[in-house]
Each structure stands twice: as C-alpha cells, then as structure tokens.
Amino acid sequence: MGKQNVGITVSKKDDFSEWYTQVVLKAKLADYAPVKGLIVLRPDGYSIWESLRSTFDKKFALNGIRNGFLPILIPESLLGKEQKHFAGFNPEVFWVTHSGTNEIGDRLALRPTSETLAYTLYSKWIQSWRDLPLKINFWNTALRAEIKATKPFLRTSEFLWQEGHTVHSTKEEAEKEVMKILDIYKNTVEEELAIPVTTGKKSEKEKFVGAEYTTTMESIMPDGKALQMGTSHFLGQNFSKPFEVKFADKDNVEHFAWQTSWGVSWRLIGAMIMAHGDDKGLVLPPKVAPMQVVIVPIYKNDEGKNTVLSKVEEIQNKLELKNIRTHVDDREGMSPGYKFNDWELKGVPLRIEIGPKDIENQKIVIAKRYNLEKVSLSFTEIEKVSEMLDEIQTEMLKKAKEQAKNNTLEILEYSDFKAKIEDGGFFNSPWCGKLQCEDKIKEETGAEIRVIPFNSEDNTKKCIYCKEQSISIPIFARGY
RNA sequence: GGGAUCGUAGUCUAGCUUGGUAUGAUACUAGCCUGGGGGGCUAGUGGUCGCAGGUUCAAAUCCUGCUGAUCCCA
Numbered sequence: 001m002g003k004q005n006v007g008i009t010v011s012k013k014d015d016f017s018e019w020y021t022q023v024v025l026k027a028k029l030a031d032y033a034p035v036k037g038l039i040v041l042r043p044d045g046y047s048i049w050e051s052l053r054s055t056f057d058k059k060f061a062l063n064g065i066r067n068g069f070l071p072i073l074i075p076e077s078l079l080g081k082e083q084k085h086f087a088g089f090n091p092e093v094f095w096v097t098h099s100g101t102n103e104i105g106d107r108l109a110l111r112p113t114s115e116t117l118a119y120t121l122y123s124k125w126i127q128s129w130r131d132l133p134l135k136i137n138f139w140n141t142a143l144r145a146e147i148k149a150t151k152p153f154l155r156t157s158e159f160l161w162q163e164g165h166t167v168h169s170t171k172e173e174a175e176k177e178v179m180k181i182l183d184i185y186k187n188t189v190e191e192e193l194a195i196p197v198t199t200g201k202k203s204e205k206e207k208f209v210g211a212e213y214t215t216t217m218e219s220i221m222p223d224g225k226a227l228q229m230g231t232s233h234f235l236g237q238n239f240s241k242p243f244e245v246k247f248a249d250k251d252n253v254e255h256f257a258w259q260t261s262w263g264v265s266w267r268l269i270g271a272m273i274m275a276h277g278d279d280k281g282l283v284l285p286p287k288v289a290p291m292q293v294v295i296v297p298i299y300k301n302d303e304g305k306n307t308v309l310s311k312v313e314e315i316q317n318k319l320e321l322k323n324i325r326t327h328v329d330d331r332e333g334m335s336p337g338y339k340f341n342d343w344e345l346k347g348v349p350l351r352i353e354i355g356p357k358d359i360e361n362q363k364i365v366i367a368k369r370y371n372l373e374k375v376s377l378s379f380t381e382i383e384k385v386s387e388m389l390d391e392i393q394t395e396m397l398k399k400a401k402e403q404a405k406n407n408t409l410e411i412l413e414y415s416d417f418k419a420k421i422e423d424g425g426f427f428n429s430p431w432c433g434k435l436q437c438e439d440k441i442k443e444e445t446g447a448e449i450r451v452i453p454f455n456s457e458d459n460t461k462k463c464i465y466c467k468e469q470s471i472s473i474p475i476f477a478r479g480y
Numbered sequence: 481g482g483g484a485u486c487g488u489a490g491u492c493u494a495g496c497u498u499g500g501u502a503u504g505a506u507a508c509u510a511g512c513c514u515g516g517g518g519g520g521c522u523a524g525u526g527g528u529c530g531c532a533g534g535u536u537c538a539a540a541u542c543c544u545g546c547u548g549a550u551c552c553c554a
Contacts, residue, residue: 006491006506006518017551036548147481149550298516337517344517355516365516446554 007345011279016223017151023273024152027282027346037150037157041266044346047290048269049160053139055192056162056264059184065135065164070117072140073108078116081242085115088209092144094157110143115210115235115261118165119243126257129169129249133177137164142265153270154227154480161265167245167257174258175234181262182215182232189229193272194285194396195219196404197229198426198475200453205438208261212236218451218475220407221274224424226450226477229271230264275400276370282347283370285396286389291327293319293385294348298336298355311379312354315364318382324389344369349392350385370396408475414464417476421445426477430470432463441465441476449474 008026012019024030029045032038041049057067073096080086089112096108111117118136126134139162146157164181168174182199189195197217201207207214211233219227239245240256248254276283286292297312299305312328319326327348329339336353343351353365366385367374370392377384408426411417417429427447431437441464442448452474461470 009492021550032549034548296516300515333514335515335517335519337515337519339518340516341518353516357516443554 007341008279008281012222012277016274019277019279020270020274021152023277023282029269029273029282030152032152035157037146039152039156041160044290045269048272048284048288049266051288051290052188052192052268053162055188056184059188060137060164063135063180063184064133065137065166068136068138070111070114070138070140072111072143074111074114074117075106075108077106078120079109081116082210082239085210085239089113089144092146094143094145111140112144113142113261113263114138114140114163115165115239116243119239119245119259122165122167122257123244123246126167126245126247129247132167132169132247132257133173135164135166135177137162151270151480153266153273159265159267161263163261163263166260167240168259169247169249169255169257171236171258174236174260178215178232178234178260178262181260182217182230185230185232185262185264186217189217189219189268189271190397192285192287193268193275194393194400195229195268195271195275196397196401198451198453200451200456200475202231203438203449203452203474205435206449208233210235210238211261212238216451218426218477219271219275220404220426220477221271221480222403222407223274224407224478226426226475226479227267227271227274228450228479229268230262232262233260235259235261275403276396277347280341280372281345283396284347284349286349286393289347289349290325291348292325292389293327293350293352294343295326295328295352295354296336296339296343297328297330298353300356304356307359308354308356311359315352315354315379315382319385322383322386324385340367344372349389368392370399411476412461412464417441417447417464418445421447421478424478426450426475428473429464429476430458430461430473432466432468433471434463434466437463437465446478447476448479450477450479451475 008019008022010018010022027044028042030039030041033040093112094110096110097104122134126132141158141160143158146155148155150156166177168177186197186199189197197219199215199217202214202216208231212235214231214233216231217229219229221227237256237258239259245257245259246254247257272285273282276285295312295316297308299308316326316328340351347369349369351367353367358364362379363376364379365374365376366388408428409420411420411427411429417427438449452472456473457471458473459469459471461473462468463470
C-alpha cells in the first residue's frame with residue numbers, strides 16, 4: 001500500500017486552508033453535499049456534536065432552561081416584523097415560494113434564526129409575571145445563503161446550532177441571563193474542546209441586528225485569523241414591543257418583557273480542528289473524542305493471535321469498566337503501521353499496542369496522539385489510562401493558551417498595525433469609540449473589532465486611528 | 481463584492497492543442513505470503529469523462545448555457 005493521498009499531503013504551516021479541508025474530509029468528519037454550500041456530517045463528526053450537546057444540555061438544565069422544537073418555515077410577514085432584524089437577514093434568506101405548482105401568497109422563509117417565530121408564540125404563552133422567566137432552548141439548523149466561499153463547519157449555508165430564547169420581567173434579570181450563558185459557553189469550550197476564548201462585547205457595528213448589545217467569545221486560530229465561537233445577546237424590548245410579548249406585573253400594570261437570545265454552532269468543531277490538528281491529521285481532546293482509546297493487536301500467526309486477542313479483550317473490559325470509550329482494531333490484512341497512521345489521522349487520543357513482545361514483558365505500549373509520545377505501562381497499571389486522558393485534556397488547553405498568547409500583540413501605532421496585520425493575530429489597540437475610525441480601519445486593513453473585552457475600558461491612551469482620547473482597548477483582527 | 485484555477489473509477493491523475501468510446505497509480509474483492517510505523521506476489525471488480533443542449537458520420541476532446549469545488553484580493 002502506498003502512502004500517496006491516504007494521509008494529509010500538505011503541512012498545516014505552509015497551506016493552512018488546504019490542510020484544514022483535507023483533515024475534515026480524510027478524518028471522515030464531514031463530506032460535501034450535492035448542493036452548494038451544504039455539508040453532510042458523518043458519524044465521527046456528529047458524535048463530537050452530540051458530546052457538546054449533552055454537556056450544554058446538562059448546564060442549561062441546571063440553569064432552568066428546557067428544550068423545545070420549532071418548525072423550519074417562517075412566513076415573510078412574521079420575519080419582517082422587526083425592521084432592522086429583517087433588513088440584516090433578508091439578503092441571505094432562502095424562500096419557499098411554491099407548494100407543488102401553487103404559488104404561496106405569503107412566501108415562507110427557511111429560518112435564518114427563530115426570534116420572530118419564537119416571540120410570536122411567546123406572546124401567546126405569556127400573560128402574567130407568574131409565567132416568567134420563560135427559558136427555552138432549541139437544537140436545530142439555520143439556513144443562510146452564503147455568497148462567500150464556504151468552508152466545512154466554518155461557513156456553510158446550513159448549520160447545526162442551538163438557539164436559546166429567554167424572557168424576563170426585569171432588565172437586570174435578562175442582562176444577568178446573558179452573562180450566565182456566556183459563562184456556560186466559555187467554560188464548556190475551554191473544558192471540553194480545550195480552546196481558550198476571550199469574552200466581551202461586540203461593537204455597535206458588529207452586534208446582532210435587532211439586539212441592544214451582543215456579548216461574544218472569540219478565539220484566535222493558528223493562522224492568525226479570529227473566529228467567533230458563540231454569542232449571547234441582550235435584546236432589551238426591541239422584539240417584545242413589535243411582537244407584543246407583554247405581561248401583567250404584580251401591581252396589575254402591563255409591561256413589555258425583557259429578552260435574550262444566544263447560540264453556538266458546529267463552528268466549534270471547526271475551531272477544534274484548527275486549534276489542535278497537526279500534519280498527521282486531527283487531534284481530538286479526550287472529552288469529546290468518539291473513541292478515546294484504540295487498541296491495535298499485533299501478531300504473526302494464529303497461536304500468537306489467540307494469546308494477544310485474549311489479553312486485548314481483558315484490557316478492553318478493564319477500560320470500559322472505567323467508562324473509557326475503547327475500540328479494538330482487529331481488521332485483518334492491514335499492517336500495524338497502516339493502522340497507526342490511520343488512527344492518528346482520525347485523532348484518537350490514545351493508542352495501545354499489544355504484541356508478542358508485550359505479552360512476554362507483561363507490558364503494553366501507549367502512544368499519545370497530541371504529542372506523539374510513546375510510553376510503556378505494565379499490565380498492572382492499566383487504570384492509569386484514565387489519568388493520562390485527563391492529563392492530555394489539560395495539556396492541550398495549556399498548549400492552546402500559549403499559542404493564543406503568542407498570537408496576541410499590543411499595538412499602539414497605526415503604522416505598526418498595518419505592517420503586522422498580514423501575519424494575523426489579535427491586536428490590542430486603543431480606540432476612541434467612533435464608528436468612523438472602526439470603518440476606516442476595516443477598509444484599510446481588513447481588520448475589525450472582534451470583541452471589546454470586559455474591563456478593557458481605558459481613557460489614558462490615544463485612538464490607534466484618529467489619535468483622540470481612547471475609551472477602550474478592543475481586540476482587532478481579521479476574521480473568518 | 482472582484483479575480484483566477486478546476487471538475488475524467490472511492491481517491492489522485494494521463495489523454496483535450498490536432499475529435500475515432502479512456503492511461504497509470506492507489507483503493508476495493510479473492511487467495512497465498514506477511515505483520516512493532518502507510519508490506520509483497522497473483523488474479524479480478526469498478527467510468528453514461530460534473531449536468532443539459534449544440535456542431536459532426538463520430539465528442540472526454542470543439543461551441544453555448546448551467547452547476548459544483550478550490551485558491552487569492554476588498
């Protein structure tokens with residue numbers, strides 16, 4: 001068997017974009033669908049999504065949020081109820097105009113997001129302060145016709161996500177909810193996917209259309225581009241007014257409610273691929289890996305095979321008792337070397353090798369995917385695999401944090417900004433708060449304000465563009 | 481939004497200029513040998529050449545339209 005085209009044929013450093021696409025396809029996470037801009041998730045890709053979903057569901061439940069389901073079609077009359085919101089989404093909406101051969105009068109949108117639909121229903125469901133807070137999350141897909149070149153997980157015309165929509169009786173409670181969700185997002189991404197994020201607010205220019213303000217978490221990818229990892233919006237009463245989401249308070253006065261919406265998508269999978277993968281392929285954080293340990297038995301003849309396989313089964317049972325997701329690669333007719341490369345391409349965190357030599361020495365060989373180290377363990381130390389997985393998870397986050405730190409620069413001079421933007425990275429640069437400067441910087445450098453980190457207010461510096469007094473130090477970067 | 485490149489077996493590809501039903505590798509199937517880092521030999525399977533139309537006795541090849549992908553720039 002040749003090695004041509006089986007593995008990743010470019011290096012992550014030299015051709016990041018091609019590298020990414022190859023990893024997605026060759027690790028069998030996803031494939032292209034026969035329609036422009038759409039992808040298909042394969043079991044290994046979907047399994048990662050299911051793992052994230054189950055973690056989020058647990059955390060949402062602890063916060064009093066339950067899951068619901070909304071239909072995919074939204075009548076145009078509803079979608080257009082909040083003007084700014086509609087104007088923002090309209091260019092990328094897919095429309096259903098016919099049922100069979102009959103034209104539909106009020107054409108139907110394939111949901112680009114569900115605010116308008118959800119709030120139409122919320123207005124029916126909410127009458128009293130006793131009905132609040134109302135907190136529902138929806139796991140579904142959203143459709144937005146992408147004009148730009150698409151990329152699996154990062155930009156596709158249909159994407160898997162969750163959208164949460166909550167309603168509160170007070171502004172304070174709603175704002176608190178926005179932050180609670182952002183916190184859940186941050187700790188889940190850091191703990192499960194081992195990707196560090198920076199949280200803060202979006203600028204007025206970049207906020208969600210229809211929101212009072214948008215909070216966000218952003219990450220810097222190894223190629224120096226920023227990726228939005230999730231957003232949590234404070235909607236104020238911008239939707240409750242047009243959609244009449246009203247409630248009678250304890251004093252019997254009718255009030256418009258205060259709302260939030262928030263979402264993360266399968267983009268997180270794309271971020272995980274970029275953050276941790278290497279020239280051999282995918283590297284999965286143990287917590288979300290569909291298989292955490294793969295065992296490759298090695299033997300020369302039937303007799304050796306029986307001895308090895310019975311030991312393999314014993315080890316597999318021990319690991320499974322500790323709830324470690326274990327797979328035995330007993331495929332015939334493939335050399336061990338082929339299997340090693342195959343599992344490395346697919347990013348399985350730990351590989352155990354057992355052959356005649358190991359049986360003789362009462363030991364196994366364990367290879368760690370994230371740093372390609374091999375160590376040996378005696379048969380009596382099998383339970384250490386649990387600790388190794390935890391350690392790998394920790395080390396991966398640590399490594400990603402260092403990477404992010406190296407990609408973050410303090411830039412005070414615009415000439416410096418322009419000179420270094422080609423290499424990418426997060427730039428901490430003072431800003432006066434004016435849209436004009438933000439626009440000019442975007443126009444001249446392609447960089448935008450990705451996030452204004454919490455506690456980044458600073459009026460002691462000069463705006464990177466106009467030199468007037470700064471109000472904060474946002475993070476500028478080119479984005480995906 | 482602007483530009484460039486490309487679509488031939490699961491994958492990568494030759495052939496296209498100068499029209500004659502497709503080349504090679506790899507993968508896949510079977511058997512034997514192998515087996516601790518992408519194995520060897522032998523014999524097989526697999527393609528309406530992205531889609532639709534046109535020119536022609538004849539189209540992967542020439543023409544038109546459509547569609548999809550990749551990369552670069554704002």
